[in-house]
Amino acid sequence: MKPYREMSKDELAQQKAELTKQFEDAKAMGLKLDMSRGKPTSAQLDMTMGLMDVLNSDSDMMSMDGVDTRNYGLMDGIIEAKHLMADVMSVPAENVIVYGNSSLSIMYDSISRSMTHGVMGSTPWCKLDQVKFLCPVPGYDRHFAITEHFGIEMILIPMTPEGPDMDLVEKYVNEDPAVKGIWCVPKYSNPQGISYSDETVRRFAALKPAAKDFRIYWDNAYAIHHLYEDKQDQILEILSECEKAGNPDMVYEFCSTSKITFSGSGMAAMASSPANLADVKKALTLQTIGHDKVNQLRHTRYFKNVEGMMTHMKKHADILRPKFEAVLSVLDKELGGLGIGEWTRPLGGYFISFDAMEGCAKAIVGKCKEAGVVLTGAGATFPYGKDPKDSNIRIAPTFPTSEDMAKATDIFVLCVKLVSVEKLLQA
């Protein structure tokens, strides 16, 4: 079929009639499918059930260096958990604090602490007239929700296939002292699945921030979440790059096992410079007497080391890959060459990003809903929920079955076509 834009009004009208008929038929099927949830599917969770056998009433509950994991203390985690999470991030264990079950809460906490206490002695942000964050878009809605909650002004930075537009990042960071941070998902980004190029990471490390308390919020959520064995993205390790560039304290890095073991019952970690960690611990020592060390012990004994974790993640990939491919195959077949949408082909992570024609995203999500297919709300990938082009849609293939994903994508492409035709007819 020829590109929609090259069709005459008559051709478009004919298309619209056909598509409308198909859409009515689809609605009549009464489907109930969900492409919105970026969470593991039951089969992935089932595969981790061995974690529940690691500890029993006869277990030695001491950490490698003799700490009773059952009792209070050890705010920054047991030594073997530090090593494991350090290896996930490819940093030294002494740069790591192991927390509880959620990296999101570490990020929230980092911003909250900066609001009330500043960063390494800087003025608390709540005392400043203006605090700004850079937000590469499309991005992760929960990041943006945190900065919005604290009244931080968010500046949109377009993503490129290499990562955020670094010309813009450098301009803002190096010139505006109100810019205190940037949200990054450097590997298999949410939602595009883009991994930052070496050039991008090096330009990050070489920033000369106008604000001393500027930090890069490096959410390495998908560090080992590959879909393929033979095609994998790798990114440069940011902490050492920053150190080399003379900016040792510029990064807070985050990761978790939420999409490795159980989503609410894993462990999360932060990696940063010794000076940053000392600053963090000043507050942390008042916040808790320690995180869940028994669960840290459970995780480290289960995986033994990061290689054990990687092997486990290959099994996840075997479950997830067909779902991604099911979506991509329908998109390719049905929308290829029509010029009404573009989509990413990630090698890892949890999402596929779809860009519709401008002004069509909301209408597509709405149409899908009419036909029983739930998508992430249009705009969710932008600060304040507002996509200026009303174009981006996040597809989350992980939770439903491959068959359901294929069915849902059939509906999705139908809605993309229908909405695009209507848009072109209005033009």
Place this chain on the structure above:
Amino acid sequence: MKPYREMSKDELAQQKAELTKQFEDAKAMGLKLDMSRGKPTSAQLDMTMGLMDVLNSDSDMMSMDGVDTRNYGLMDGIIEAKHLMADVMSVPAENVIVYGNSSLSIMYDSISRSMTHGVMGSTPWCKLDQVKFLCPVPGYDRHFAITEHFGIEMILIPMTPEGPDMDLVEKYVNEDPAVKGIWCVPKYSNPQGISYSDETVRRFAALKPAAKDFRIYWDNAYAIHHLYEDKQDQILEILSECEKAGNPDMVYEFCSTSKITFSGSGMAAMASSPANLADVKKALTLQTIGHDKVNQLRHTRYFKNVEGMMTHMKKHADILRPKFEAVLSVLDKELGGLGIGEWTRPLGGYFISFDAMEGCAKAIVGKCKEAGVVLTGAGATFPYGKDPKDSNIRIAPTFPTSEDMAKATDIFVLCVKLVSVEKLLQA
């Protein structure tokens, strides 16, 4: 022996000579004992090891109402955990949010949130010139450390055998709009083991705060931590008392299983009014996608219900009671009638509080250290670590064995005597 105050200088000098000799002998023993740590002993933790057998790879991981505990979601906890923690606090389950492993972090978070976002729409505290908290003393050092961290001015409220001095509490709360909170450990208080009388709880409930965003921080840390079966303190349930008095939103209540199961690997909870919970959840939904539901499931299946928990706590009491009694027996025998110290006889909780003669606490703690016995630092039970009378010492009998506790108390009473004699000789 007659009271020290009635002794002549000669008699005191003779006492001092004898005590100094005993002290040198004690030092020569090279003891290494610790009465400072308010944490469970290994025998208590051993008794909870069955918790590790509750879940295994064949377990049904669904909550009672069909939530997969292994996946994301359910920010406020699984239904059975809500019920269990509600029963610990004697409140309805709908008034409860179940968190992660630490009630301390809920308290920190509550203050932090009030600093940045206020309370139910009030001005964020960080925007105010002055924020004050009432601190019943002696009290819990970690409470005071949190308010100090946020620059909140702390006002000392003396404890009485019935709870905090309510005349003072009423005066400050009802008259000063800068007073935003009060720290309370209403049952088996830290360190005195005092439980608030019904009259005290009712006067709390009937407060007429000058500040709309005043809250009682009701840290019910020892709700079911009795030492005896036949002698137990009970306190009035504060949420319903506040509601009856027309102050439904005046309390944040906290509790945890830290001293019931494993200290770092239990679950914690907050209880409050629906309006407060809605306010809390506005932030909580950005902080986390959910706490550790698998651990919630593990705990609730282990105990089944609060009666199961109570039965478990009787076994704890059997371990702890002899330790408390060992301390009290030495105190009674060695210091009874000397007029140089007073101490509490708690029916539950984790501490015994000792009041030395004014100006002696630091010296006693110092002497004990010389002889190899570590006590909680003098002053720790007061805001800013400053006991105006330099009198209060917290004794934590739970962690060492009964024999060690008796030995350590022998040294303690020796030091109390020696320091008191020296003080009287100087007078």
